[in-house]
């Protein structure tokens with residue numbers, strides 16, 4: 001159960017103060033009945049109306065973003081732009097988090113959600129959700145790199161689990177890497193161990209979810225129900241209802 005003013009704010013983009021005012025003015029209905037108490041507790045599945053139109057208040061939101069270079073994978077920062085700064089106000093009323101951070105200079109698939117269970121499953125050290133990256137190196141990768149990645153690799157503080165390295169035959173500086181963990185700077189550190197520097201890095205997929213090529217740098221959209229179900233399935237979570245239903 002959630003406070004009505006919070007749900008109205010989440011579903012309409014109004015500030016909490018504006019939502020309270022709208023409720024007190026009798027502009028809000030719950031299950032078709034006019035209400036006036038902003039503090040009233042309402043189930044996420046209750047049908048809420050504002051000025052006669054049904055509000056969609058998803059319990060959780062799941063956003064895919066094509067993270068641009070130079071933006072932090074954080075929810076707030078005093079001096080630098082974060083991925084949340086790229087989202088419209090309506091999402092900022094939620095307790096959003098980034099499921100699997102990318103370095104400031106890494107681009108590509110970023111999942112942003114307020115669903116703590118999914119976030120936890122995707123980012124926990126035990127998570128085996130595969131992540132696919134495209135890396136461009138300062139020098140060509142070769143068969144010995146492939147074998148080293150496949151064997152797992154001792155880094156300064158942990159042993160990286162076996163990873164799959166695919167090398168582009170026509171440009172061996174370009175590689176696809178699939179890892180099952182998400183440790184800090186993992187890809188860059190694995191290549192560094194092989195004496196190679198990652199010049200650019202882009203995440204293409206995570207837990208079976210592929211970057212939507214239509215988004216473009218800095219673009220975002222909510223996941224489809226099928227995409228959410230796919231992620232839940234990969235993480236061993238039960239699917240829940242995404243959108244509030246009318247009474």
Ligand code: URA
Pocket residue numbers: 101102103104106184185186187188189201
């Ligand atoms: N590995 C890295 O080195 N950096 C990232 O941003 C993601 C994976």
